[in-house]
Amino acid sequence: MPAPPRPGAATGADPVDVRGFGARLTAPLLMGSLLNPLNTTMISTALVAIGHAFGIGATDTAWLISVLYLASAVAQPVLGKLADVIGPRRVFLAGLVVVTASGLVGALAPGFGLLIVSRLLLGIGTSAAYPAAMAVLRDESRRVGRITPRPVLARLSFAALGSAAVGPALGGLLVTVVGWRGIFAVNVPVALLAFAVTLRWIPADPPREPGAGRRAPKLSPDPLGIGLFSAALTVLVFFLLGLAHPRWWLLAPLAVLTAALLRWQLRSPQPFIDVRMLAGNGALLRTYLRHGLSYLLIYCVMYGYTQWLEEARGYSSGHTGLLMLPMSLTALLCSLLGARTRTLRAPLTLACVLLTAGSAVLVFLSGDTPLAVLLLAGACFGIPQGLIGTSNQAAVQAYAPPESIGSAAGLQRTAQYLGAIAASSLIALAYADAASDSGLHLMAAVSAALGVLLFVLTVTDRALRAHS
Template structure:
């Protein structure tokens, strides 16, 4: 069944459901420890969403918060810039791999269990980093942080979908927008918060702050998130097996890691990495096609075009956003001569626009309109970058930032709503995890594109090259959005 024919495409699962013994998505089901909603009670209350929001901000907050601590960490352990950069890369790599894996686990063994377990790992990572005696232990801390924080988003999406089943309605756009707002907002305030922590308590505060945040989210999750429904017994009275497909997960993780390492340095590509990537990818495809209960059902992935195109749009959109978030800021400091604080102030309109539009996008009933506007602005913003130079007026710099800030909010909210609409209830965690994987691949590719364009230092010519590539990708995004017939189907609430 093609996903391009309305919402019926959502009935084809991207990742086959685990043997949970629960009713299908059309049947409202009770969560263990929760009662049926009282008449007039809409569900999705503040107590349910509060721990989800706190848990979901940990990963994006830590992607940017450490940026202001890299120099201090390098001085403490006598590590250069290339070495401290691994503190950023290891979080992206781990998160890209862990998101769909933990999403699968959330679908299989219960989202509340995975959400809580992830917070425990985040707590441990904060302690390891705060008391690290060597740079290696900091890398271990970031590795654990990537694994633990990656559980929050896919598990949250699964929890919200289960709540929707319980109350007989789909998760409202404003509720989904809060998750997007938490991610965008925490990303925006990360550098500022990191700078304050380094100034007040030193760089170890960057790691230690995750401990109280994880504790608050953990306590509220245990109190307010309904317990996972117990899985029904099999016909012979035994407990059903959990279909995890460890070989599929291992092959997927290996292939994605090889691809990420290749993308990390396109300026000096390690071509030899492509051979093991192709081999592992071929083995993965063969295993997934032969396995009756694969980690990723490739046949259905092909047939559910609406969801596949959502991943593509999300990855390309954030590739362009990250190019500006990191590429333009580097150009502002190295070419225009602005300080880090001045650059942060210049990028503030971009952050404010992203925050505002993540909330405004939630008020729209459709997906196609906000996404089209976002793609148009990404393209316009890319063209504006082409005309920037060392003596460009300040208003043009602010305009460029706003052209990328507005799409950042709209893309996050709209594609998140598309994932919720086009993925089936029993595999929403896996689908949401793959959405974040697409975003992190976009981030890794953006960093490589920036390095390829700039070389040793940012220049006007490098910025213009990056802008032309971004403009071409923006036109591609416009085409993908306007020609997607599935986006013409209004959301149901």
């Protein structure tokens, strides 16, 4: 069967027709895909409670953020590649098993070290869902002979964005009702339910052998490429996490590992990362850059602003979650609106303007700022969060090779998590041991400057003009 048309290509199919992509296929994918974004933001309103429980400060609790992003940044493209090679259903199910284990470890952890282990496992396990889901949809598209309908992609995006958006509010509720351990325990029933419905409703992986009628030639996982990529990314993350006291010596092994990775990927007949394709695909590279920079700004608010509300303004975890509710609701609404638009440039440009404006508002917050202004500041970041996620997902669908959509989607998430890691580093640099007005203002000023840069990158992108 020939490969389906590229996303965005003209077809005779009704764009809202989702036959072949029914609820039984998409429901497990949505359940699994919400776990990673939910856990990236849900813990934001539990950091102070965890710090008090173990007698540690913001610098230490920042590791709970960073370790999940480190694991996710490495695992997303790796598991996406494995989904392309051995089958997405297998990878999806294995990830849910790891999520269940991580939830049990975190809920029962007697010390802070095991919480780090739990978040590491959680990052690996939840990273399987999104790239595997994209590969499942690709296989279904090949089976029925047409592209994945945009409403189906919109639901996948909505699940990710919606769960990330409601994470702070849900986290605040769990901490208030059952304590911070509920942040970890809630993953267990969700993962088990997703596992059960996946076994029942997701079809078995199609054959990957040459001549089987599904794919040719047979793909290779490229273990050396995966190992070099993982090592280089890990070194980069450790350098970013220590920006308060830079460990410049890490740049030497980073340079060596990066050079070795590039050399091997250029020589490998089936590379883990197709460097030649990326070098000739500026639109896809710019999408990754834009996505990572956008989420750097979003996560500065998701973590830095919530910590300031609790430590500097004295709000409880529950109240902080409620204060972040306008951001959550606007993100949910705008993720739906972003999925309906047929353009890319307009929603991304609007998102850049609002990210810059929201950062500027944070520069002027203080202990006596009215509550209405605090709510407005959060809402300014909710709109971009909804628009950016759906628009950049559509861009990856448009620009990435269909046969590598799993690894391409994983690299998109890697860019997002590198932005989040940079955000946690900036927060740790600004706050040191406790959130303060001056630390918030420093973080906001840097974010505003980066917002201007993001705006310039977006409006000057010629590929986006073609989708205007």
